[in-house]
Amino acid sequence: MEKDLIVLGIETSCDETAASVIKNGTIILSNVVASQIESHKRFGGVVPELASRHHVEQITIVIEEALKEAGLTLSEIDAIAVTEGPGLVGALLVGVNAAKAIAYTNNIPLVNVHHIAGHIYANRLIKEMTFPLISLVVSGGHTELVYMREHGEFTVIGETRDDAAGEAYDKVARTLNLPYPGGPHIDRLAHEGKPTIDLPRAWLEEDSYDFSFSGLKSAVINTLHNANQKGITIDSKDLAASFQASVIDVLVTKTIRAVKEYKVKQVLLSGGVAANKGLRTALEEAFNEMPDVDLVIPPLNLCTDNAAMIAAAGSVLFERGKRSDLSLNANPGLDIEHF
Ligand code: KG4
Ligand code: ZN
Numbered sequence: 001m002e003k004d005l006i007v008l009g010i011e012t013s014c015d016e017t018a019a020s021v022i023k024n025g026t027i028i029l030s031n032v033v034a035s036q037i038e039s040h041k042r043f044g045g046v047v048p049e050l051a052s053r054h055h056v057e058q059i060t061i062v063i064e065e066a067l068k069e070a071g072l073t074l075s076e077i078d079a080i081a082v083t084e085g086p087g088l089v090g091a092l093l094v095g096v097n098a099a100k101a102i103a104y105t106n107n108i109p110l111v112n113v114h115h116i117a118g119h120i121y122a123n124r125l126i127k128e129m130t131f132p133l134i135s136l137v138v139s140g141g142h143t144e145l146v147y148m149r150e151h152g153e154f155t156v157i158g159e160t161r162d163d164a165a166g167e168a169y170d171k172v173a174r175t176l177n178l179p180y181p182g183g184p185h186i187d188r189l190a191h192e193g194k195p196t197i198d199l200p201r202a203w204l205e206e207d208s209y210d211f212s213f214s215g216l217k218s219a220v221i222n223t224l225h226n227a228n229q230k231g232i233t234i235d236s237k238d239l240a241a242s243f244q245a246s247v248i249d250v251l252v253t254k255t256i257r258a259v260k261e262y263k264v265k266q267v268l269l270s271g272g273v274a275a276n277k278g279l280r281t282a283l284e285e286a287f288n289e290m291p292d293v294d295l296v297i298p299p300l301n302l303c304t305d306n307a308a309m310i311a312a313a314g315s316v317l318f319e320r321g322k323r324s325d326l327s328l329n330a331n332p333g334l335d336i337e338h339f
Pocket of ligand 2: 115140271272304
């Protein structure tokens with residue numbers, strides 16, 4: 001019998017300090033996330049300096065807790081997977097330095113992981129990957145369609161030209177005076193309203209898989225502004241529903257077109273916006289009509305930032321021989337196709 005592969009994952013790219021231990025790439029032994037959302041809320045978004053300070057305060061406690069919950073000591077860890085980028089540089093540095101220190105003092109191999117590769121591999125904690133596949137990645141910082149021919153190979157076939165989907169959700173939420181992060185609030189309101197307001201859909205060039213959400217965001221803001229000036233009140237539920245309908249329409253339509261063109265066997269939904277109920281339902285309905293394509297949607301706690309996803313990606317990369325060393329540095333602009 002082969003020995004189990006035990007990987008410790010560390011994630012600090014934005015506003016969650018997270019550590020997780022997973023076995024054989026798919027079994028979660030622990031998944032600890034310390035969220036800073038409450039601290040950033042009053043500023044309406046993530047304050048980078050505050051994020052770094054919180055990570056420094058939390059990182060040791062979170063790693064110790066992850067090991068304790070897994071019932072393991074560092075001597076039983078085969079590899080440490082850490083988010084190298086993209087993200088906030090000061091935040092990333094805390095995770096990278098913690099990982100390097102533990103790797104060095106305990107003589108454990110280190111694997112650098114791309115944050116979005118992590119979001120994609122969150123799906124492998126639910127179901128084995130079948131290639132070729134496409135992942136629709138929708139997070140606070142990214143909106144991408146990523147094609148994978150096999151493990152560890154990522155090709156970006158489309159990406160946002162301006163705002164990420166989550167960013168658009170958060171900005172629209174702010175306009176509606178909803179707390180940060182706004183995505184879940186818009187999602188909730190959208191289900192209580194009706195998409196009665198006509199908002200634009202940025203399809204871009206006919207053959208493009210790129211996205212653009214800044215025009216839609218501005219249209220929402222203008223709609224509110226114009227109504228205010230005329231003394232008309234707009235139902236924020238209907239506005240949320242209309243905004244959400246536009247986002248989902250573009251995301252789902254482009255995903256289906258890519259799935260057909262690239263003849264993929266599986267579609268993975270990844271990133272924080274994957275927690276969106278409307279998007280999950282729309283994809284499920286669309287892929288019910290395509291029984292040859294396997295749609296995988298992770299549970300909510302694996303959609304938003306966590307370290308189990310970093311450990312999951314790190315496990316596969318480690319098995320494929322990927323190693324980092326003590327020269328590893330945080331890379332806020334890391335490219336998923338070359339890392
Ligand atoms: O992946 P993530 O946790 O962090 C990044 O890597 O960016 O994504 C956070 C984003 C935020 O913009 C948040 O508003 C959005 O995910 N989000 C949602 C929902 N839950 C979280 N957006 C829409 N609907 C939701 N239910
Ligand atoms: Zn993320």
